[in-house]
Amino acid sequence: MKRALYLAGAIVFALPLGFATVASAEMVKLQAELKGSSEVPPNTSSGSGKAEATYDTDTKVLTYTVSYAGLSGPALGAHFHGPSEPGKNAGIALPFKSAQSPIEGTATLTETQAADLLAGKWYANIHTAANPGGELRGQMAK
Numbered sequence: 603m604k605r606a607l608y609l610a611g612a613i614v615f616a617l618p619l620g621f622a623t624v625a626s627a628e629m630v631k632l633q634a635e636l637k638g639s640s641e642v643p644p645n646t647s648s649g650s651g652k653a654e655a656t657y658d659t660d661t662k663v664l665t666y667t668v669s670y671a672g673l674s675g676p677a678l679g680a681h682f683h684g685p686s687e688p689g690k691n692a693g694i695a696l697p698f699k700s701a702q703s704p705i706e707g708t709a710t711l712t713e714t715q716a717a718d719l720l721a722g723k724w725y726a727n728i729h730t731a732a733n734p735g736g737e738l739r740g741q742m743a744k
Contacts, residue, residue, distance in 0.1 A: 626659075626660075627658065627659055627660030628658075628659040628660075629656055629657070629658055629659075630656065630657045630658075630659065630720060630744060631654075631655070631656055631744065632653075632654070632655045632656070632657065632719070632720075632742045632743060632744055633652065633653060633654045633655070633742070633743065634652065634653040634725065634726050634740030634741055634742045634743065635650075635651075635652055635740050636649075636650060636651035636652060636653060636668075636670055636726060636728060636738035636739060636740040637649075637650055637651075637738060637739070637740065638733075638737060638738060638739075640688070640725075640738075640739040640740055640741070641727075641733070641735065641736045641737070641738070641739045642689060642690060642691050642735075642736075642739075645733055645737060647672075647673065647674060647733065647737045647738060648672050649670060649671065649672035649673040649674070649728075649737060649738050650670065650671065650672060650738070651668065651669055651670025651671065651703070651726075651728065651738050651740070652668070652669060652670075652740070653666065653667070653668045653726035653740055653742060654666065654667050654668075655667075655742065657711070657716065657719065657720065659716075661710070662710050662711050662712075662713075662716060663708055663709070663710050663711075664696075664708065664709050664710075664711055664716075664719070665707075665708045666682075666705075666706070666707055666708070667704055667705065667706050668680065668698070668703070668704065668705040668706075668726055668728075669703045669704040669705070670703045670728055670738055671703065673728065673730050673737055673738070674730050674731075674732040674733065674737060675730045675731050675732055676701075676730065676731075677701035677702065677703070677728050677729065677730060677737075678701060678729050678730055678731060678734070679701050679728075679729040680698045680700075680701040680705055680726070680727065680728045680729065681694045681695070681696060681697045681698055681726075681727055682694070682695045682696040682698075682719075682724045682725070682726055682727075682742070683695055683724065683725050683726075683727050684715075684718050684719070684723045684724035684725065685718040685721075685723035685724070686723055686724075686725065687723065688725075688741045691735075692723075692725075695715060695718070695719075695724055696709055696711075696715070696724075701728070701729075719742060720744070722741060722742065722743050722744075724741075724742045725739055725740060725741045725742060726738075726739065726740050726742065727739050
């Protein structure tokens with residue numbers, strides 16, 4: 603009988619904790635408009651694109667889709683860069699497996715990567731031969 607009471611007490615105590623964990627999870631939507639004028643330095647590319655992502659605060663998984671059109675030539679590379687404020691350059695934070703539009707993928711982020719992404723310090727960048735530093739760029743924002 604005591605064993606059953608202890609088990610029941612443990613369940614009653616644990617249930618609210620489990621619900622609190624589930625309730626605190628959040629799906630954060632982020633997006634960016636990709637354009638040549640956002641590059642550093644800016645360029646006159648007639649290309650355009652968009653990056654859309656969802657970050658799950660519980661699993662730490664980022665799911666993203668990046669699409670573009672109208673580049674000066676084939677995309678040679680594509681990545682998320684960071685951490686960086688708009689108007690400044692940064693290293694690669696997350697490489698994409700492909701540079702061909704549409705780019706789709708998932709990645710589990712570290713605490714630091716997630717904090718930088720959610721603070722608006724990551725940008726999507728598409729590189730071409732004519733613009734090796736980046737032809738299209740867009741800062742990720744909620």
